[in-house]
Amino acid sequence: xxxxxxxxxxxxxxxxxxxxxxxxxxxxxxxxxxxxxxxxxxxxxxxxxxxxxxxxxxxxxxxxxxxxxxxxxxxxxxxxxxxxxxxxxxxxxxxxxxxxxxxxxxxxxxxxxxxxxxxxxxxxxxxxxxxxxxxxxxxxxxxxxxxxxxxxxxxxxxxxxxxxxxxxxxxxxxxxxxxxxxxxxxxxxxxxxxxxxxxxxxxxxxxxxxxxxxxxxxxxxxxxxxxxxxxxxxxxxxxxxxxxxxxxxxxxxxxxxxxxxxxxxxxxxxxxxxxxxxxxxxxxxxxxxxxxxxxxxxxxxxxxxxxxxxxxxxxxxxxxxxxxxxxxxxxxxxxxxxxxxxx
Amino acid sequence: xxxxxxxxxxxxxxxxxxxxxxxxxxxxxxxxxxxxxxxxxxxxxxxxxxxxxxxxxxxxxxxxxxxxxxxxxxxxxxxxxxxxxxxxxxxxxxxxxxxxxxxxxxxxxxxxxxxxxxxxxxxxxxxxxxxxxxxxxxxxxxxxxxxxxxxxxxxxxxxxxxxxxxxxxxxxxxxxxxxxxxxxxxxxxxxxxxxxxxxxxxxxxxxx
Numbered sequence: 001x002x003x004x005x006x007x008x009x010x011x012x013x014x015x016x017x018x019x020x021x022x023x024x025x026x027x028x029x030x031x032x033x034x035x036x037x038x039x040x041x042x043x044x045x046x047x048x049x050x051x052x053x054x055x056x057x058x059x060x061x062x063x064x065x066x067x068x069x070x071x072x073x074x075x076x077x078x079x080x081x082x083x084x085x086x087x088x089x090x091x092x093x094x095x096x097x098x099x100x101x102x103x104x105x106x107x108x109x110x111x112x113x114x115x116x117x118x119x120x121x122x123x124x125x126x127x128x129x130x131x132x133x134x135x136x137x138x139x140x141x142x143x144x145x146x147x148x149x150x151x152x153x154x155x156x157x158x159x160x161x162x163x164x165x166x167x168x169x170x171x172x173x174x175x176x177x178x179x180x181x182x183x184x185x186x187x188x189x190x191x192x193x194x195x196x197x198x199x200x201x202x203x204x205x206x207x208x209x210x211x212x213x214x215x216x217x218x219x220x221x222x223x224x225x226x227x228x229x230x231x232x233x234x235x236x237x238x239x240x241x242x243x244x245x246x247x248x249x250x251x252x253x254x255x256x257x258x259x260x261x262x263x264x265x266x267x268x269x270x271x272x273x274x275x276x277x278x279x280x281x282x283x284x285x286x287x288x289x290x291x292x293x294x295x296x297x298x299x300x301x302x303x304x305x306x307x308x309x310x311x312x313x314x315x316x317x318x319x320x321x322x323x324x325x326x327x328x329x330x331x332x333x334x335x336x337x338x339x340x341x342x343x
Numbered sequence: 344x345x346x347x348x349x350x351x352x353x354x355x356x357x358x359x360x361x362x363x364x365x366x367x368x369x370x371x372x373x374x375x376x377x378x379x380x381x382x383x384x385x386x387x388x389x390x391x392x393x394x395x396x397x398x399x400x401x402x403x404x405x406x407x408x409x410x411x412x413x414x415x416x417x418x419x420x421x422x423x424x425x426x427x428x429x430x431x432x433x434x435x436x437x438x439x440x441x442x443x444x445x446x447x448x449x450x451x452x453x454x455x456x457x458x459x460x461x462x463x464x465x466x467x468x469x470x471x472x473x474x475x476x477x478x479x480x481x482x483x484x485x486x487x488x489x490x491x492x493x494x495x496x497x498x499x500x501x502x503x504x505x506x507x508x509x510x511x512x513x514x515x516x517x518x519x520x521x522x523x524x525x526x527x528x529x530x531x532x533x534x535x536x537x538x539x540x541x542x543x544x545x546x547x548x549x550x551x
Contacts, residue, residue, distance in 0.1 A: 041448055109446075118466035121448035125456060129463040139457050166457035170449040245465060247493075247534070 025049065026106070029183040031191055031219055035106035037120060037178060042171045044178065048158035050334070052176025054151075055169065057333045058340075061124075061141055062090050062134035069124070069173075072099035072133075075331040078262035078322075079103060079180065085273025086237075089133040096132070096237050098273035100258060101266045103182040103325060108224050113255045113271040115226060116245045120177060121170045138166050145169075150340040180331060182261050183219075186319035191219065197319065203309075204316025211303045211313075212260075221260040221320060228254050228297065230290045234272055241271070261320045278317060282310045363393075363421040363434065365411050367514045383516060385474040386413040387460060389453070391444075391496075393421070393436040395503075397429040408440070410453040410460065423510075431503045434510055438545045439470025439496035445489035462487065467533065470495055471544060473519070482523045486541050488533025495538050497545030504550065511551045518547050 025044040028035065055061065059068040072087045073079040079102035081087065087095035097113050111117040117126055127133040128141065145151040146164050155164050158172055189195040197205060208216075217223045226242040233240070233253065242251035255271045269275045275284065282305065284290060291302035305313065325331070367386060393405040405424050412418045425431070440454070445467055449456065460469045462485075471486040488495040503510055522543060530537050 038448065116465040118446050119448045122456070122461075122466045125461070125463040126465075138463070139459075142457060165451050166455045167449045167451035170456065174448075246490075 025179060027181065029181075029188065029219070032104075032183065033107065033220075036109050037106040037174075039178075042121070042174060044175055045158060047154075048172050048175045049179055050176075051151075051154045051158040052172040052174065053334050054154055054337055055173050056176050057337055060144055060148075061128055061136060063136045064090050066090055067134050069127070070333065072127075073102050075328070076265065076326060077101075078182065078265045078326055079331075080266040082265075082267060085268045087127075087133060089130070090135045093132040095130070096239055097271055098268060100256075101262060102177060103180045103261065104220055104259065105180060106178050107220055110224070110256065113239075114242045114245050115256055120174045123177075124170060124173045138169070142166065142169060148340065150336075180325075182322040182325040184324040185261060185322040188219070188322070190319070198315070200312050200315045201319055204312040204314070207305065207309055207313045208316050211305070214300070215257045216260050222257045225257055226251060226254040227257050228293070229270060230293045231270060231272075231274070231284070234274075237272055239272065260317055262322055262326060263317055264321045265326050278314050279310065282313065286310075362509045363423055363512060364509055365390075365419045365421075365512050365514070367413060367516050382477065382520070383413075383473060383475040385472060386516075387411065387473075388471040389437075389439050389460065389468065391437045391440055394434070395423060395425065395431045396433040396435065397425075398432045399429065401429060403429070403431075408444075408453040410458055431510070433500060433502050434512065434550065435498065435500040437496050437498055438541065438548075439487065440468040440489070441496050442489040442494060444468075462532075465532070470497075471541060473516075477520060477523065480528050482528040483531060484523065484527075484540065485531040486537045486544075488537055490533070493533035493535065493538060495533065495541040497541050499545050499548050501548060501550045513549055513551060514544070515547055515549070519544055 022039065022044055025046060026035075026039070056069045056073075059065045059071070061068060067088075067090050070079075072081040072084075074081060081099040084094075085098055087097060087099045089095060100113065105111075105120055108120070109118070111120065111123045112126065117123045125138060128136050128138060142164055151164065152162060155168060155172075156162055159168050186195060186197075186201075190197055215223055215225070215227050231253075240252055242254040242256075243249065245251075258269075263269075263278060267276050267278075269278070269281050275281050285303050286305050291304070294300050294302035367383070388411050390409040390411055391407060393409065395403040395405070397403065403423070403425055405421065409421060410418060423431075444450070444454070454468070456463075460472065461467070462469060467487050467489050469485045469487045471484065473482075473484040475482060486495055501512065519540075522540065527536055527540065530540060
């Protein structure tokens, strides 16, 4: 009897510790929705997260070992790329789109500005094999890292076996990226009643709620749907957005709604990075030609803002900056990678 | 002319464990084949949800995914899971990977993206891959697509005549090659074209 009870307790403690481990590795804020990512297929593990972080910062992922994921997704820019309006790949090639921020990825189903990627696990395959980004192939990257005892150990620690497969490589990258949770901005602290908005921020929040929230839904500040941003087509880039994936005309010039968190760190803005200042974005959305286009679309109304209102709105948007996230040492280049080169 | 590509050995005397053997044929050609080895240089496809229907109405499920690769003859031969040696009257499978699997993240084994059957620039498995050269043209078929209206996965149901012997599933390539020559030489993304070619391929399988 006592033995049975002990076994039962052991099982309970085991299950409980599993849940607790997930809470520590993935601290979901209480007011965030249920994540979209299915953790059952890829349970978080501190060693797999570590491995994912190594891979994220390792230029071995590119053909000439010059570009890592972090080259265009720098932690100090909320994992976007500030210096470039368009992504910058091997041999100084320039891509077609502005590298997006990476955070709160567990709440997203479709990735890239056009939603071409349907799961976080597969996201890395696209930049890895794009000739204008890393110019590599998954198989060749695996061949390269298979020869490195550094990765042999890291894979063994993460997956309890020496096998380096495409699945494990991609899942480790997902693990690291899933831990990139941005939820400690002033907005979040106000939400948790730890802080209060200033009068100006309050006015800005009201304007936000009247004009922006239908696409930039709280608390993630995006619906992660595809919407028209009413920017004219850049003939040189010829990027038609979502329609390139769905081949459905109604998706023409629609792009994934970006989150408004961490805007101060992640300029330039829009899918082609054409605006460097928030003011330019607001001026675009309140331009009379754009207002006319809003009027024509279903469920969207035009945005009218005075100069003062724009200032107030920006004051609110700046409360979405999450310094703790951007300067989190756990998100930076892992020093262990330096020991690898000495092998 | 009857050409069985990369023929894998069929042991018809082997009666104890029923096996399924995939094979591809080019029959009586109207296509002028310049170099037989190049007509089809690559042929790979996914077979998923493979099931055997027995005469007494049982359904025997096999592994959920197989990657049939004609450059690897051992991948053409599947051991049937039929412990009670029941008589089989039909075989059914999906040609390709279903939508749910397509949107459920990375998998290993036959589905590992290192197998060359996963697109990188846009998510999705390549259900069927065939490459080669006809009279004077290279052709590439990478058929896939999981989202409506471009869902390319196809269900195949085939009767099994002799229920004791190994089941030989044959894909006659003649029709496909004709189709390719007449209309499509390069199909490498989800489209209605990919769906209609997939339907054509799925309907041309037969058993012997």
